[in-house]
Amino acid sequence: MSLLLFNLYIADLDEKFRGGAIGGIGIDKQRIWNLTYADDIVLLVKNREALQDMIGSFRRFLKENKLEII
Secondary structure: OHHHHHHHHOOOHHHHHHHHOOOOEEEOOEEEOEEEEOOEEEEOOOOHHHHHHHHHHHHHHHHHOOOOOO
16 A cells, blocks of 8 residues: 555656756656656666756655655
8 A cells, every 4th residue: 555655645756857857867759757666766867966956856846745755
């Protein structure tokens, strides 16, 4: 049950990254910002500055959705 809830709560995360137009990597003709599996998230970036921006966006997303990482 916890895996399902995790995926429901973070479903909008891609939209958050896409809206900010930061980070991500291009594969073929698509852009991918993160990978999720079970209850893990991997942020995909090409450089340090993009990673810092994505982490900031991720923190804001968590705060806006009243989520926390433990």
